[in-house]
Amino acid sequence: MEILIVDDEPLARERLVRMIEKLDEHNVIAEADNAEAALTAIDEHDPDIILLDIRMPGKDGLALAHEISALDCPPAIIFCTAFDQYAFDAFGTAAIGYLLKPIKSEQLQDALNKAQKLNKVQRAAAQTKPVSSSNTRNHISAKTRRGIELIPLEDVRYFVADHKYVTVYHCNGEHLLDETLKELEEEFGPRFIRVHRNALVSTKHIEAIERAPQGQFQVRLADTKQRPIISRRHVSDVKELLKIM
Numbered sequence: 001m002e003i004l005i006v007d008d009e010p011l012a013r014e015r016l017v018r019m020i021e022k023l024d025e026h027n028v029i030a031e032a033d034n035a036e037a038a039l040t041a042i043d044e045h046d047p048d049i050i051l052l053d054i055r056m057p058g059k060d061g062l063a064l065a066h067e068i069s070a071l072d073c074p075p076a077i078i079f080c081t082a083f084d085q086y087a088f089d090a091f092g093t094a095a096i097g098y099l100l101k102p103i104k105s106e107q108l109q110d111a112l113n114k115a116q117k118l119n120k121v122q123r124a125a126a127q128t129k130p131v132s133s134s135n136t137r138n139h140i141s142a143k144t145r146r147g148i149e150l151i152p153l154e155d156v157r158y159f160v161a162d163h164k165y166v167t168v169y170h171c172n173g174e175h176l177l178d179e180t181l182k183e184l185e186e187e188f189g190p191r192f193i194r195v196h197r198n199a200l201v202s203t204k205h206i207e208a209i210e211r212a213p214q215g216q217f218q219v220r221l222a223d224t225k226q227r228p229i230i231s232r233r234h235v236s237d238v239k240e241l242l243k244i245m
Contacts, residue, residue, distance in 0.1 A: 001116050002029045002232050004045065006038040006061070007053035007080065012101070016051055016080070019105050026112050029232065035059035035067075042068065046197045046231030047075045049115050052095075054081040065095060072161060072181045073197045075233075076115040137187070140168055142175035149175065157221045158201040158228050159184055159192070169226055195219055195230040195238055206245070209238055 003020060005028055007013050013031050020026050030045045032038040034056060042050070050068065054061035061079060068074050078097035096118060097111035139150040155171040161181040167174050177184075185192065185200055192200040205222040209230060212218045217235050218227040230238055 001026045001048040001112060002045065003027065003112075004030045004032065004038065004041050004047040004050045004075070006032045006035075006041075006050060006056075006064070008033045008056045009053070012053065012080075016103070016108075019103070019108055020112075022105070023109055023112065025116065035061075035064040038064060039067070042071070042075065043198065046233045048233050049076045049078060049112065051078050051080050054079055071197065072185075073194060075197075076118065078111050078115065140177065142168065142177055144175060151175065153188070153191070154204075156202055157205055157224050157226065158199060158219075160228070161198045169224065171223060193234075193238060193241055195228055195234050197231065197233075199228050201228055203241060203245070206238075206242070209235075209242065 003026060005013050005016050007016070010033075013033075017028050017031075020028050029047055030041040032041050035058060038050070038052075041047070052061045052065060061081070065077050065079075068077060077095040078099060079095050080099045080101060080103060082101040096115055099107055099111055138153050140153060140156060142149050142151055151168060151170050151172075157169050157171070159177075159181060160167050160169070166177045166179055166181055166184070168177055181198065181200060185194060188200075191203060193203050193206075195201050201219050201221060206219055207222055208220045209217050210220055210227070212227065212229060216232075217230040217238075219230060219238070220227060
């Protein structure tokens with residue numbers, strides 16, 4: 001599991017890194033010392049789990065957790081704090097764990113293992129979610145300077161979310177949409193696969209996955225030079241899809 005550590009205390013982050021290095025199947029991919037840096041790291045690295053301190057300068061961990069929970073495909077959150085009075089408030093978020101400092105290795109491992117099991121269950125549920133073909137559109141509506149343009153779903157290669165907007169990339173260009181990535185994923189189901197927290201690609205048009213110059217995996221799609229990046233979190237899902245295509 002890929003882990004992001006968010007804590008304003010460098011020594012606390014270093015201690016968690018050392019503990020995680022001793023655990024199998026878990027590794028730290030990024031660190032952040034405040035809420036804004038954490039959101040940037042989530043967008044860039046798409047972690048599976050966030051180990052999140054509550055008391056931080058500026059926006060605290062509870063406020064950040066509520067913001068993370070509102071994201072499409074949010075990572076799991078495990079709170080790490082020295083103050084147990086926040087435990088009740090933490091239950092109002094999407095957190096799946098609450099660890100009191102000083103954190104013990106056994107407690108950390110149990111929390112991470114729980115998060116890993118939940119992640120597998122959620123992914124399996126998403127892959128088997130039924131889709132009603134009778135209510136599925138064959139076109140995407142996009143507002144342009146000329147009015148409303150209908151983009152055939154067959155022409156769509158992928159969708160990318162950037163903060164409040166979603167861009168659809170298709171054979172004839174790109175347009176902004178008034179829909180969320182989550183809504184598109186729920187409607188079109190297996191016709192698109194999530195390759196990143198911020199991206200859905202057309203399964204029909206996937207030709208291969210390749211290594212990008214920076215080392216990440218990327219998707220090669222038919223009839224476009226664009227290569228959407230696959231986050232570590234979703235590489236296994238895309239590979240499994242290619243095995244059955």
